[in-house]
Amino acid sequence: xxxxxxxxxxxxxxxxxxxxxxxxxxxxxxxxxxxxxxxxxxxxxxxxxxxxxxxxxxxxxxxxxxxxxxxxxxxxxxxxxxxxxxxxxxxxxxxxxxxxxxxxxxxxxxxxxxxxxxxxxxxxxxxxxxxxxxxxxxxxxxxxxxxxxxxxxxxxxxxxxxxxxxxxxxxxxxxxxxxxxxxxxxxxxxxxxxxxxxxxxxxxxxxxxxxxxxxxxxxxxxxxxxxxxxxxxxxxxxxxxxxxxxxxxxxxxxxxxxxxxxxxxxxxxxxxxxxxxxxxxxxxxxxxxxxxxxxxxxxxxxxxxxxxxxxxxxxxxxxxxxxxxxxxxxxxxxxxxxx
Amino acid sequence: xxxxxxxxxxxxxxxxxxxxxxxxxxxxxxxxxxxxxxxxxxxxxxxxxxxxxxxxxxxxxxxxxxxxxxxxxxxxxxxxxxxxxxxxxxxxxxxxxxxxxxxxxxxxxxxxxxxxxxxxxxxxxxxxxxxxxxxxxxxxxxxxxxxxxxxxxxxxxxxxxxxxxxxxxxxxxxxxxxxxxxxxxxxxxxxxxxxxxxxxxxxxxxxxxxxxxxxxxxxxxxxxxxxxxxxxxxxxxxxxxxxxxxxxxxxxxxxxxxxxxxxxxxxxxxxxxxxxxxxxxxxxxxxxxxxxxxxxxxxxxxxxxxxxxxxxxxxxxxxxxxxxxxxxxxxxxxxxxxx
DNA sequence: AAATAAAACGTGCACGTGCACACTAAAAAG
DNA sequence: CTTTTTAGTGTGCACGTGCACGTTTTATTT
Numbered sequence: 001x002x003x004x005x006x007x008x009x010x011x012x013x014x015x016x017x018x019x020x021x022x023x024x025x026x027x028x029x030x031x032x033x034x035x036x037x038x039x040x041x042x043x044x045x046x047x048x049x050x051x052x053x054x055x056x057x058x059x060x061x062x063x064x065x066x067x068x069x070x071x072x073x074x075x076x077x078x079x080x081x082x083x084x085x086x087x088x089x090x091x092x093x094x095x096x097x098x099x100x101x102x103x104x105x106x107x108x109x110x111x112x113x114x115x116x117x118x119x120x121x122x123x124x125x126x127x128x129x130x131x132x133x134x135x136x137x138x139x140x141x142x143x144x145x146x147x148x149x150x151x152x153x154x155x156x157x158x159x160x161x162x163x164x165x166x167x168x169x170x171x172x173x174x175x176x177x178x179x180x181x182x183x184x185x186x187x188x189x190x191x192x193x194x195x196x197x198x199x200x201x202x203x204x205x206x207x208x209x210x211x212x213x214x215x216x217x218x219x220x221x222x223x224x225x226x227x228x229x230x231x232x233x234x235x236x237x238x239x240x241x242x243x244x245x246x247x248x249x250x251x252x253x254x255x256x257x258x259x260x261x262x263x264x265x266x267x268x269x270x271x272x273x274x275x276x277x278x279x280x281x282x283x284x285x286x287x288x289x290x291x292x293x294x295x296x297x298x299x300x301x302x303x304x305x306x307x308x309x310x311x312x313x314x315x316x317x318x319x320x321x322x323x324x325x326x327x328x329x330x331x332x333x334x335x336x337x338x339x
Numbered sequence: 340x341x342x343x344x345x346x347x348x349x350x351x352x353x354x355x356x357x358x359x360x361x362x363x364x365x366x367x368x369x370x371x372x373x374x375x376x377x378x379x380x381x382x383x384x385x386x387x388x389x390x391x392x393x394x395x396x397x398x399x400x401x402x403x404x405x406x407x408x409x410x411x412x413x414x415x416x417x418x419x420x421x422x423x424x425x426x427x428x429x430x431x432x433x434x435x436x437x438x439x440x441x442x443x444x445x446x447x448x449x450x451x452x453x454x455x456x457x458x459x460x461x462x463x464x465x466x467x468x469x470x471x472x473x474x475x476x477x478x479x480x481x482x483x484x485x486x487x488x489x490x491x492x493x494x495x496x497x498x499x500x501x502x503x504x505x506x507x508x509x510x511x512x513x514x515x516x517x518x519x520x521x522x523x524x525x526x527x528x529x530x531x532x533x534x535x536x537x538x539x540x541x542x543x544x545x546x547x548x549x550x551x552x553x554x555x556x557x558x559x560x561x562x563x564x565x566x567x568x569x570x571x572x573x574x575x576x577x578x579x580x581x582x583x584x585x586x587x588x589x590x591x592x593x594x595x596x597x598x599x600x601x602x603x604x605x606x607x608x609x610x611x612x613x614x615x616x617x618x619x620x621x622x623x624x625x626x627x628x629x630x631x632x633x634x635x636x637x638x639x640x641x642x643x644x645x646x647x648x649x650x651x652x653x654x655x656x657x658x659x660x661x662x663x664x665x666x667x668x669x670x671x672x673x674x675x676x677x678x
Numbered sequence: 679a680a681a682t683a684a685a686a687c688g689t690g691c692a693c694g695t696g697c698a699c700a701c702t703a704a705a706a707a708g
Numbered sequence: 709c710t711t712t713t714t715a716g717t718g719t720g721c722a723c724g725t726g727c728a729c730g731t732t733t734t735a736t737t738t
Binding site for chain 3: 013014015016017020026027028029032051053054055056057058093
Binding site for chain 2: 048049050051053054056057090092093172175176177183210272274294295297330331334335336338
């Protein structure tokens with residue numbers, strides 16, 4: 001592996017000049033630049049990561065992490081993955097400032113300001129879907145503080161990347177499972193968070209599109225909202241089961257799984273009901289072990305945390321943007337036996 | 340973060356002595372040792388990885404990788420994951436020597452010798468199940484060449500770890516899927532590689548055990564062997580389908596999936612047959628897209644490659660053994676929609 | 679022509695560790 | 709008493725990069 005020193009010797013200049021050429025720092029004579037670049041290409045120069053890491057020690061990179069769901073175990077797992085990656089990246093001597101807030105625009109905006117005050121060099125954010133947050137992200141970008149959105153996106157903002165799941169594909173996967181579980185003829189009820197939340201809607205359309213394209217005999221009988229609240233969920237599911245005693249599948253697009261399952265346990269059903277959910281938080285796992293939930297589709301929260309940190313640190317150290325601006329996690333289906 | 344330099348200053352000794360104490364190198368006065376260790380613990384000293392990486396440059400670690408299945412796309416994916424991790428670990432300046440061989444004891448033994456000749460510092464190996472290989476691994480261990488088994492294990496050897504899947508759990512997961520796909524009453528046919536191969540047997544017993552424990556109405560009608568050969572597979576599956584025209588599920592524990600599926604395509608079945616397989620090689624994906632295969636259980640080949648390299652390099656650089664001597668991958672269920 | 683500004687480049691330190699080598703003082707051997 | 713051994717310790721280089729600072733040359737202004 002070629003080093004800057006070797007390039008300098010072969011080009012007849014000093015290591016400092018090579019540094020200036022390769023890192024676009026300062027001013028260099030056009031001819032010199034050409035020669036250095038030539039030789040660098042010839043030797044297939046790749047910066048030595050150990051050297052970069054060593055030099056990065058003094059930079060003391062500070063990364064802000066701001067997630068919703070202060071009480072949501074899903075985001076605990078995101079944090080776990082992020083921490084794991086932080087350990088791996090400890091070689092670059094970077095530190096994180098973590099904040100968990102409830103689902104609220106104002107506290108999101110103020111916490112971002114707080115993190116900026118602390119002098120963060122980059123931000124990982126699960127954004128509230130509001131124009132003010134988008135503007136904030138754009139401002140940060142102008143201030144040389146790059147931002148990565150995680151779990152939910154703000155596609156029109158100047159975030160350098162989104163890391164999360166493909167919600168449409170989530171819905172399609174659920175549809176595929178329903179087909180396999182029922183043999184192609186079924187009555188499906190859907191419990192969603194809110195029609196206003198884009199990602200819930202996308203999961204529903206992914207599912208409906210697949211049914212109409214491939215399994216027309218599967219019928220979505222009703223969609224109810226639980227506002228991601230377990231008690232609301234308990235109520236709406238109870239009533240749904242009363243209205244449709246012949247329901248064969250119940251599909252949760254988001255939170256409120258536990259409340260919904262309690263409603264199922266409480267109802268006296270004559271036919272077996274298959275339940276399909278998202279994510280595998282502890283209460284979901286409990287219901288899978290009881291046999292209430294047949295399958296759950298996981299969006300790899302740990303990987304989301306790990307990937308977003310890796311991308312941000314890479315950008316801060318090398319200036320490399322990710323190849324794709326949206327990075328989707330693999331979806332993994334879990335049943336009782338492979339939890 | 341504390342450094343060796345700081346520890347040296349606080350202990351009133353030189354950095355060299357701190358190095359000797361912490362890395363058990365050379366001879367140190369008992370009292371001095373005690374004091375240094377005390378202060379190191381007090382400061383919660385963790386060696387700086389960038390420094391280690393930089394110093395590791397001159398060691399030029401060489402890792403041998405010896406995998407079966409020269410023509411098997413599954414092991415291609417293992418190699419992909421390993422390469423990816425190698426890129427990440429390039430910071431330590433290590434290189435790999437890769438060999439792919441066919442399933443044969445003699446060539447495995449001779450290739451190991453060849454790699455040792457090349458001066459490898461460690462070996463990643465998918466071992467042939469034979470005492471001679473075990474002895475070879477033990478010999479390597481005596482020679483200070485640690486070995487990690489991948490995909491299949493040799494538990495009684497002196498390998499420092501096994502990275503792969505839990506075959507019994509694979510079988511249980513398949514059983515769980517069959518239950519969900521059929522509703523608890525089904526006739527199941529099993530196509531296996533060979534009864535002599537331990538891991539195939541484990542997948543079958545995982546499946547049978549779950550059925551007898553939880554789903555007694557599901558019946559395994561026959562187990563046939565295909566010796567991991569597609570044409571043999573075509574033949575035995577054809578005959579199996581003739582003998583059991585009422586079969587509801589066909590379960591492949593190993594290779595020969597493509598040949599078996601061709602047999603299914605060729606047979607005129609009156610009732611829909613659900614097929615469950617392992618891994619997601621290109622021909623399997625093709626059959627999933629055609630709708631022949633309902634689901635496949637993946638053992639994360641890329642992760643196997645990545646994890647084994649990470650563990651080996653970690654051991655070589657720091658002497659840390661993995662916490663568990665057997666590392667099992669998560670099992671991920673794939674259907675057409677989440678491939 | 680002298681003074682100032684700008685362009686272009688070189689030098690040297692810092693980062694933390696591994697390891698070879700040199701060195702001192704005390705104990706053992708002659 | 710002198711020489712040799714050995715336990716114990718200190719010193720300094722190497723690894724590759726980022727970056728601040730200094731120096732020299734060339735161009736521009738007064």
